[in-house]
Amino acid sequence: MKKVLTIAGSDSGGGAGIQADLKTMTVHQVYGAAVITALTAQNTLGVQAVEPVSKEFVAAQLDSVLSDINFAALKTGMLAQKEIVAVTAQKIAEYNLKNLVVDPVMVATSGDLLLEEAAVQSYKELLFPLADLITPNLMEAKVLAGIDKETQVEAEFLAKKLHAFGSKYVLIKGGHFSNPAQQSKKAVDLLYDGSNFVKFKADYIETNDTHGTGCTLSAAIASNLALAYSMEKAVEKAKVYLTKAIAAGEKIGKGNSPLNHIYQLDLKKESRQG
Numbered sequence: 250m251k252k253v254l255t256i257a258g259s260d261s262g263g264g265a266g267i268q269a270d271l272k273t274m275t276v277h278q279v280y281g282a283a284v285i286t287a288l289t290a291q292n293t294l295g296v297q298a299v300e301p302v303s304k305e306f307v308a309a310q311l312d313s314v315l316s317d318i319n320f321a322a323l324k325t326g327m328l329a330q331k332e333i334v335a336v337t338a339q340k341i342a343e344y345n346l347k348n349l350v351v352d353p354v355m356v357a358t359s360g361d362l363l364l365e366e367a368a369v370q371s372y373k374e375l376l377f378p379l380a381d382l383i384t385p386n387l388m389e390a391k392v393l394a395g396i397d398k399e400t401q402v403e404a405e406f407l408a409k410k411l412h413a414f415g416s417k418y419v420l421i422k423g424g425h426f427s428n429p430a431q432q433s434k435k436a437v438d439l440l441y442d443g444s445n446f447v448k449f450k451a452d453y454i455e456t457n458d459t460h461g462t463g464c465t466l467s468a469a470i471a472s473n474l475a476l477a478y479s480m481e482k483a484v485e486k487a488k489v490y491l492t493k494a495i496a497a498g499e500k501i502g503k504g505n506s507p508l509n510h511i512y513q514l515d516l517k518k519e520s521r522q523g
């Protein structure tokens with residue numbers, strides 16, 4: 250079995266962070282391990298508190314798993330602080346890890362801040378040069394490119410700017426656009442490898458129940474890379490997985506419900522009820 254590592258924060262509500270990553274990996278039939286960078290007291294309504302893990306303890310977890318298990322791919326999610334970004338980059342380089350997907354998590358869907366501002370520079374200098382893929386959403390891409398959040402810019406422009414920080418690929422997520430001819434909205438992600446652009450389009454689902462979409466997408470891409478798919482195929486398959494998991498969502502909690510990973514499993518209906 251292929252092994253995949255997530256280095257990310259814990260979402261006590263189970264919808265995002267390492268919980269979403271491990272569910273996604275399991276459904277992809279890869280073995281998931283998790284190094285926790287921060288605890289969040291979180292539910293579907295928002296993030297009530299954050300407790301970052303010390304950089305020494307993040308390093309200890311990384312040494313434990315990396316000295317023992319051979320990972321075919323890995324992803325980073327919420328890294329919370331610049332010291333955690335730095336130690337993560339240091340260990341990834343030290344152990345010469347391949348197939349790295351960096352999801353530069355800054356803000357939760359609920360609007361709560363998950364990364365200190367001082368860490369943005371560390372991402373660009375230390376982690377992006379090691380990454381096969383970085384997966385910012387539009388807002389994160391603007392922050393990383395040093396562009397005001399209110400400024401309208403093309404995803405292509407952002408992709409080029411971010412590619413200069415040294416990752417092999419950049420995926421700008423979540424440009425939503427309407428196609429007047431078809432009266433349908435599409436959720437579009439743009440992949441750039443330094444010379445070519447590829448667009449991944451899926452139906453935009455009218456819902457606020459999208460807690461964990463970014464985590465799920467990057468975990469699915471890392472799983473697909475571990476399974477030896479090309480980057481393009483890994484993103485394409487991950488997008489299909491994600492869209493189905495949003496569409497199959499059930500109401501969980503009082504706020505923005507998480508995605509449904511279980512529907513993908515071929516289980517008897519009885520075992521899913523209740």
Ligand SMILES: Nc1ncnc2c1ncn2[C@@H]1O[C@H](COP(=O)(O)OP(=O)(O)O)[C@@H](O)[C@H]1O
Pocket residue numbers: 358385386387422423424436437438451452453454455456459461462463464466488491492495
């Ligand atoms: N309502 C939706 N319907 C379909 N796809 C969506 C929807 N919302 C987000 N996505 C997709 O989920 C992924 C994560 O995008 P986004 O929500 O922008 O990132 P993040 O979770 O990091 O903020 C992208 O592939 C995006 O196109």
Ligand SMILES: Cc1ncc(COP(=O)(O)O)c(N)n1
Pocket residue numbers: 257258259260265266267289291326327354356357358359363459460461462463464465
């Ligand atoms: C621990 C943790 N990590 C990441 C996210 C972002 O999740 P989303 O995909 O909803 O933006 C989150 N809410 N909590």
